[in-house]
Amino acid sequence: MTSNIKPKTIFTGDNLPIMRGMNSASVDLIYLDPPFNSNANYAAPIGSEAAGAEFKDTWTLNDVNVAWLDLIETKHPALNRVIHAAMTDSDKSYLIYMAVRLIEMHRVLKDTGSLYLHCDPTMSHYLKLVMDAVFGKANFRNEIVWKRTAAHNDSAVYGGVHDIILYYSKGNSLTLNEQYQPYSDEYLKRYRHTDENGKRFLDRDLTAGSLSGGGYQYEWNGITKIWRCPFTTMQEYHKSGKLYYTRNGTPRLKQFLDDMPGVPVQDVWIDIPPINSRAKERVGYPTQKPLALLDRIIKASSHEGDTVFDPFCGCATTLVAADRLQRDWIGIDISAKAAELIVERIRDDQGMFEDIIARDDIPNRTDLGHIPRYNATENKTLLYGEQGGDCNGCGEHFQKQHLEIDHIIAESVGGTDHIENLQLLCGHCNRIKGNRGQEYLISRLNAS
Numbered sequence: 472m473t474s475n476i477k478p479k480t481i482f483t484g485d486n487l488p489i490m491r492g493m494n495s496a497s498v499d500l501i502y503l504d505p506p507f508n509s510n511a512n513y514a515a516p517i518g519s520e521a522a523g524a525e526f527k528d529t530w531t532l533n534d535v536n537v538a539w540l541d542l543i544e545t546k547h548p549a550l551n552r553v554i555h556a557a558m559t560d561s562d563k564s565y566l567i568y569m570a571v572r573l574i575e576m577h578r579v580l581k582d583t584g585s586l587y588l589h590c591d592p593t594m595s596h597y598l599k600l601v602m603d604a605v606f607g608k609a610n611f612r613n614e615i616v617w618k619r620t621a622a623h624n625d626s627a628v629y630g631g632v633h634d635i636i637l638y639y640s641k642g643n644s645l646t647l648n649e650q651y652q653p654y655s656d657e658y659l660k661r662y663r664h665t666d667e668n669g670k671r672f673l674d675r676d677l678t679a680g681s682l683s684g685g686g687y688q689y690e691w692n693g694i695t696k697i698w699r700c701p702f703t704t705m706q707e708y709h710k711s712g713k714l715y716y717t718r719n720g721t722p723r724l725k726q727f728l729d730d731m732p733g734v735p736v737q738d739v740w741i742d743i744p745p746i747n748s749r750a751k752e753r754v755g756y757p758t759q760k761p762l763a764l765l766d767r768i769i770k771a772s773s774h775e776g777d778t779v780f781d782p783f784c785g786c787a788t789t790l791v792a793a794d795r796l797q798r799d800w801i802g803i804d805i806s807a808k809a810a811e812l813i814v815e816r817i818r819d820d821q822g823m824f825e826d827i828i829a830r831d832d833i834p835n836r837t838d839l840g841h842i843p844r845y846n847a848t849e850n851k852t853l854l855y856g857e858q859g860g861d862c863n864g865c866g867e868h869f870q871k872q873h874l875e876i877d878h879i880i881a882e883s884v885g886g887t888d889h890i891e892n893l894q895l896l897c898g899h900c901n902r903i904k905g906n907r908g909q910e911y912l913i914s915r916l917n918a919s
């Protein structure tokens with residue numbers, strides 16, 4: 472699906488309506504680092520480049536729009552069960568806020584795309600359930616532990632030093648380019664030889680003594696043995712200077728450190744340090760993440776020319792990393808300071824600024840074609856099939872002519888005629904609900 476957003480666009484505004492204006496299946500990789508429900512408010516220090524940037528991370532049920540809950544209750548029953556498993560109202564409101572946004576992220580992601588959700592142990596266990604409900608449990612790939620600081624003094628608990636990154640794909644066909652990290656000092660000690668060009672190497676056994684399945688018997692350098700490679704391969708090793716001889720003349724294979732890729736990255740990342748107070752990349756933005764972290768994620772899960780999307784982009788770490796790696800990018804942040812900072816940061820980093828687009832409007836989707844009016848017969852037929860002929864309120868089965876089309880999110884508060892926002896109710900339930908939310912209808916039905 473083609474995107475309706477130009478590459479290198481940064482939006483200022485709430486990401487929910489903006490994402491609702493983005494075409495489906497139009498981005499390749501999403502990284503999000505949303506508020507964590509940490510019960511704190513963040514502000515950048517005065518005097519830092521980011522001064523003026525702030526965001527709140529405390530939650531009450533007043534923060535969530537009742538229409539979001541209606542949508543989840545009506546269209547996403549598994550997600551609804553997860554949200555109701557939350558222990559406190561604050562957790563519940565946070566999960567509703569996240570769930571409606573993750574539904575949109577799932578929609579805008581291409582079928583081959585991946586999403587990395589950065590959070591911490593405050594809510595990671597609930598967010599994993601939310602992700603399972605939105606992306607499907609089978610599309611869970613990894614729970615990555617990122618050690619974000621060396622030590623933390625917390626009272627009566629072990630110091631909390633890690634964040635969690637939940638990695639999901641949209642489907643089975645995905646991009647995952649293997650990434651490597653440097654070898655440990657312990658391993659490097661094994662490269663104890665240096666050749667005439669100063670290249671470090673270790674020597675590997677070429678005899679087949681310990682191999683099951685035999686080897687190749689021949690004489691080499693006056694020594695007849697069973698070797699693990701054929702004679703011709705030994706000759707090639709010789710020609711390319713890859714043979715190292717022990718004191719008694721036995722050939723061994725040189726393994727050069729420069730030829731080794733490193734240790735394949737596992738799901739615990741302890742090699743990416745936090746941004747220190749003197750780091751060049753530090754802009755003072757609260758919760759700024761290191762470029763190296765985004766560099767790894769973007770290299771692993773996208774190709775040059777792909778579109779990387781960060782709907783909570785803060786001071787643009789993802790966008791700068793994507794730009795450096797020749798990926799296209801789209802970012803959103805609710806804070807106007809973030810957009811200012813992004814333009815400055817990318818300009819300083821790349822010396823290029825004329826092609827950055829800064830917007831604060833809601834885009835219009837161009838992939839919907841003609842949307843029929845909500846009460847069109849085709850909508851009724853589709854919804855009747857989807858709901859199996861049952862009223863979405865009382866659950867009773869009805870003939871088609873006795874069900875009425877209802878807007879889940881009322882038109883008066885921005886609900887559209889798109890099929891996603893429609894349901895069938897029987898006349899009785901529709902009268903009870905009126906212009907109110909689904910939650911009201913369900914509570915009235917439960918009370919009677």
Ligand SMILES: C[S@@+](CC[C@H](N)C(=O)[O-])C[C@H]1O[C@@H](n2cnc3c(N)ncnc32)[C@H](O)[C@@H]1O
Nearest residue numbers: 485486504526758759760783785786788804805
């Ligand atoms: C944890 S910070 C992201 C930091 C970012 N990864 C970085 O390296 O700078 C979360 C960001 O989400 C933004 N935010 C919070 N609610 C938002 C919303 N509804 N829509 C868009 N951005 C939002 C905040 O302004 C804040 O910049």
